[in-house]
Amino acid sequence: MLAGAAAIFGLVMILLGLSFRNRRSSGEEAGQIRVWILGLGLGFPALVLGALLAYGLVIGERLVPRQGVEAVQVSAQARRWEWRFTYADAPALETTGVLHIPAGRPVDIAITTADVIHSFWVPRLAGKLDAIPGHTNTLRLEADAPGTYQGVSAEFSGAGYDGFAFEVVVHDNSGWAAFLRGQPE
Amino acid sequence: MRALERHRKLSAIWASETGFRGWFSTVNHNDLGRMFLFTAFLFFIIGGLLAMLIRVQLATPHSAFAGPEIYNQIFTMHGTVMMFLFAIPTFEGLAIYLLPKLLGTRDLAFPRLTAYGFWCYAFGGTMLIVAMVFGIAPDGGWFMYPPLSSAIHSPGINADFWLIGITFVEISAIAAAVEITVSVLKYRAPGMSLEKMPIFAWYALVTALMILTGFPPLILGSVLLELERAFGLPFFQADLGGDSLLWQHLFWLFGHPEVYIIFLPAAGVISTVLPVMCRTTLLGYGWIVSAALALAFLSFGLWVHHMFTTGIPHLGLAFFSAASTLVAVPTGVQIFAWIGTMWKGRPELHLPMLHILGFFVTFVIGGLTGVMVAVVPFDWQAHDTAFITAHLHYVLFGGFVFPIFAGIYYWLPHFTGRRQFFRLGELAFALVFSGFHITFLAMHWAGLLGQRRRISAYAPEDGWTTINLISSVGSFILAIGIAMILIDVLLHVFTARRSRRNPWNASTLEWAMITPAPAYTFASLPQVSSRDPLAREPELATTLARGEGFLGTPRDGLRETLAVDSASGRPEMHVLYPANTRLPIIMSAVTGLFFLSLLLKFYWIVPLALAGVIVLAWKWVRSLGLRDDPAMQPVGHDLNLPSSATVERAPGWWGSVFLLTANGTFFAALLFGFAFLWTVAPGWPPPVWFTPSVAELALGVAGAVIAPLAMRRAIRRNRAGDAPLFSVLIALSGSAVLGIACAALMLRAPAPTEHAYGSTLLVLGGYGLFHAIIAALMGGFLARQIRCGYTSAKRRAAFPIVALWVKYTSITGAIILLAAHLSGMLS
């Protein structure tokens, strides 16, 4: 996407630069309109954008939770300035500031808030999804490898916003089972 | 009469009072345009200083410069000042100053309204700045999302300053938009048909129409949020049937068009200046007009792309993503039409051209990153990071500030009557250009590395330290460049020499006059027969100064002009303008009192202020009445025109049409809010429904039906020479009955503070009651005019105006009653 944008930018700049050449382009107005407005103005963007749009929709399709796959269910509730996580597989468990999930399995995170709007964002695992009062938004993510990932809240929430972060700990199978039993390694 | 004598006589008629007292009583667009621009640039400097503070704060990790409480005010005020107090008013000022000159007429449609708008802007802006000085400025970010901005989470007065101050300023935007729309459609030189209009007028028209339909949702949102904060009506509280998403919809329903409201006037400047710089004419005039219209239209279908991360349903995402990329097509048409214009002509690198090149580079990058964030998966990552702030500055600075600088240098000879000769301007451009790109390229990068927007501090471990330092250094280069432009402009004003007329050899009418522009603008009005009048008749300025156009003979100290048929530009009526008056500033001061008493919660002043506004409005319109039937007015060239008091569609009728367009949008947004809460908000159905009453409904609807019918009858009787008074009184009573039904709805709205359903009914009823009162007051005013002999079969212009308002009141009132009572019956 960046390369494409750079190419288009380059093209526009070259056209701009060439206009300073010391000669007038020939041909009457109708011809120029055909080239500049119908060709470059209408045709060219339509083509590029069509392609881009198709690409975006295909990618987007893949990121949306799908029925049929069995996903791990967790809930994330934000409040100023702390995240609380609960787990469908272990109803008694609640963690604060750290979300635990298994690796290699789809996870559905039900995102809610107890006060203002926040946004759940773990850049290396998925895009943002907002926590909106009265609504529950579900984010599907899947971590390939165990490890620790940084997450932040990405919607301005007042004075404590700067440090409003959390962590995601991704476990392998045995680690996940241990966590659910309430005995982290 | 010699040209000089005409100049003296006309100047005496049109001049404002001498000295600073003139500022308070002037209604002349020459003064007001300058006052708007001057004030807007003051705010630009304030906003720029705030930007510097932001960059100082972010230059180093763990910055101790300002804590979050102060920093949050700084960036909120920076965004707010730049968007509402700089960008929009700059457009208004430019359009107010230029349009009459470009269109070949002497002033805008409603000079007193121009002045009223200016003072609302000045007072409202001052309110916000005062709040900032006292450290109680809004701090919720420029889009003020509730519940963060609701009373529970922002208990202070800070958010109220935003909601009330910005609404006050918005009055001026609506006033200017009505003004500009009617002026472009009706106040042009004879013979200037729509397709002969200068391109800037098209852009101004499209922008003004966008303001009329784009701002009302925000005004509504602000009113609702202020009602929630002040009186606990829970429109945005999820546990009480409200929904904070409603605010986001209303805000971005305004916020996205706002971007184009800012860009389009700048595009108008480019379309005007660029061909002159290239010694040619604009390529594809018709295409550019269509592109601007398409852009305006499309931009109302895009707002949801600001909400891609709120959990919008999948199909919605696809639709709005497609629409958001689609909008790049009309933008592309304009860009390539301009480049084609450059190919067609021979571009010369004067200062305005440099800034236009700055525009091209910057705006194209901004457009490309814009297309990138329209792709949903990318936006899920980039949203709310510095990438977005960088993108929006490429669009706003590239798409607005560079073109405005081009415009300043282009029209500077017009304002000061002198011409630039320093090299300072070139150096300043180089600094602004490089400083800008250093600042914001770096911010793109920081955003991709995960730096969120609106943070006041970050840690060294984040790895953003160097990038932020580079960005801050760039912003200081940028600031120095802008300061140099300011100095350059001041130097021009104070030291440069007088220029010849039309220094750029432009072909538009604003150069067909002496500079600085005289108070009367044109000594006589031209007959226009092409899109480039000065190219055809280079001596036009002298011809007009000799009084050889229309209205060349000053008469009886009257400010005269003529209005034309919208499409063809055929002269249609003779118009007299009001003279200097302090009424606008007093009226806006009383309006300010209204807002201030709301802000400070001195609620007992509110009705007093409202009564003051009504009295002043009454005075305002009363001065338009004529005692006797005016004769046909000679305007020169053997042409006689009817006076505007004797036509069916007077300027006031046109003004009402467009004011009601804005009002109708407000009402539609309110209905949208009702439907949205009902279907989307979590806390529905409400615990208690409204108890419908067939009697109230029938009575109100009967009043709504009778009122416009009676007004129609009044018009017919008046035209036939019969007494219309009785019919007008019937219409007044009809509106009053409708008002009573709305008042009953308000009284019986179920527990307005306990559920958003009741609050919405309360507001709907209030809307209906408010308009019923206006309609009844207008009916009362008309009845008085009839009794005192200010109307006749010829002097009939007031009737259709009142009829229009009565009809609007009836339609909206009936819808309100139906919506309320049916909702009660359905449950």
Ligand code: HEM
């Ligand atoms: C004069 C040069 C300018 C500089 C150096 C500058 C700098 C900045 C910076 C650094 C931020 C980001 C604060 C954050 O981290 O969230 C910001 C925000 C913003 N700027 Fe500017 N800016 C400039 C001009 C403008 C102009 C001309 C406009 C509009 C016409 C504008 C509109 C905004 C808006 C709307 C925001 C968002 C505020 C918010 O998040 O609530 N800026 N600016």
Ligand SMILES: [Cu+2]
């Ligand atoms: Cu947008």
